[in-house]
Amino acid sequence: MLASGHINMNVLRLRFRVFFILILLAGGLSLNAQMIRIGLFNDEVVHSVTVSCTAGEYVIKQGDNRIDGFNKGDILFATLDGGRIMLHSREKQYGTFESVEIKSLSLSGSFRMRPVTPSLGSRSFDDDLILESKVDYMNIINSVDFDKYIAGVLETEVGPNANKELYKAHALLTRTYMLxxxxxxxxxxxxxxxxxxxxxxxxxxxxxxxxxKAVFETTGEIVADYHYKLITAVFHANSGGETQRASDVWIGDVDYLQAVIDPYSLHQPHAKWYDTISFTDWKNYLLEKGMKSVEKIPDELLYIQQRHRKKYFVLDKDTLMMTRIREDWNLKSTFFNMFPEEDGNRIVIWGKGYGHGVGLSQEGAIKMARDGFSYKDIIKFYFYNVRIMNFGDLPASSLPEMRYE
Ligand SMILES: [Zn+2]
Structure with missing residues (x-):
């Protein structure tokens, strides 16, 4: 009897302790949600904004000083004045500040903001807002939960009508890029x-x-390489049936950015393209680029042909990077073949894919998601030998400093 009573007490104590730890964890996580600071309207020189609270309760602060509350329906006006931010509501003048924080008191705060000078469209944001005077412009910073930021990026970059597994794949790439x-x-x-x-x-x-939902279900997940380093999460519109090795486009080789035969990108909207250029212009261009062998080589050898993606166009001892040609001729990809037009004056170019071709093909990933592949299948198909893991499990040396002074 005694023994079993003793055990029961221990079990109870243990249960209580686990319960207590869970409460602590839940409280701790909500208090210390991981936040990132995003510079808004960064391409504009903004002098004044209006901010309206659309959900939750906020407090307006300067450092640790509470200036006022800011709740649903309230509007704030912030204007740069003599190198400081002049702040007022409809009823009150708050004075001028070097910086001011509009901080949410809950996890569901959101606000709408519109730059007045210059006059720009309004946008909605989650979480906190920081306004800082940079003397001749205003630094507008959204301090936002990691996952809410990632969801915002997905809506902007992937659009609102994609398949959930595609959103999950992009959530990992966006989170990896962010970190x-x-x-x-x-x-x-x-x-x-x-x-x-x-x-x-x-x-x-x-x-x-x-x-x-896609962001929440993959929370914390990132893509790391074999050495537990965050990958450079590059993508492009369409690979044309074969992705390109990173070292064929940029300097240096990367283990996980190798060429992949990609049937999923075929028959997609940007799988093929067509162009024509003048043969004389092409020949002059090659000469301009120092390909002296053009003068001794028969014309029919001046057409680029590639079964697989090439890094260089080679003529005798001369070489020219395919990326250079793509850029100079404003072509959709480096993956193309040239044919003489019947009259010999023009070159017909049949090309494949759209973009630099390195990493994930967006249209290929869309097709894979539609065919029932999971986000992990999609990422592991385009990035060679990578690990999908929680960023909290990465060694400290793989993560940047995530604090602000
Ligand atoms: Zn930037």
Whole structure:
């Protein structure tokens, strides 16, 4: 009797302890949600904005000082004035500040913001807003939960009508990019900007609830290489049936960016393209690029032919990078074949794919998702020998410093 009573007490104590730890964890996680600072309207020189609270309760703060509450329906006006931010509501003047924070008191706060000078469209955001005076412009920073930011990027970059497994695959790539580039704008006071320079982010994801679900179901997951380093998560529109090795486009080889035969990109919207150029222009171009052998080689050898993606166009001892040719002639990809037109004056170009061809093919990934492949299958198909794992399990040396001074 005694013994069993003793055991029961222990079990009870243990249960209580587990319960207590779970409560602590839940509280801790909600208090310390992982936040990233995104620089908004980063391509504009913004002088004034209006902010309206659309959900939750906020507090307006300068450092640790509470200035006022800011709740659903409230509107704030912030204008740059003599190098400081002048802040007022409809009723109150709050004074001028070097920086001011509009901080959500819950996990569901959201606000709408519109730059007034210059006059731009309004956008909705989750979580917190920080306004800083940079003397001749305003630094506008959205401090936002990792996953809410990722959902916003997916809605902007993938659009609202994609398959859930595709959203999951992109959620991992977006999260991997985010962590890999956490320092990108550190000197400006935030991690990433909202433009295509980093990852396009137009604010809160609102059009398709599947996006937030896909991000939530893969929370914390990233793509690391064999050595537990975050990968450079590159993608392009369509591979044309074969992806390109990174070292064929950029300097240096990368283990996980190798050429992959990609049947999923065939028969997709950007699988094929067609162009024509003048034969004389082409020949002159090759000469201009220092391909002296053009003069001694018969014309029929001046047409580029490739069964697999090539890094160089080779003529005798001369070489020219395919990426150079693509850029100079404004072609959709480097993966193409040239044919003489019957009259011999023009060259017909039949091309495959769209973009640099390295990493994940977006149209191929869409096809794979539709065919029933999982997001893990999709990522492991395009990135060779990678690990899908939680970023918390990465060695500290693989992660950037995720704090602001
Ligand atoms: Zn940027």
């Amino acid at each position: 890999n580039n956490f320092d990108k704008h550190r000197e400006e006071g935030f991690s990433l900007c909202d433009g295509t320079h980093c990852q396009a982010y137009k604010g809160k994801a609102r059009l398709n609830p599947e996006i937030a």
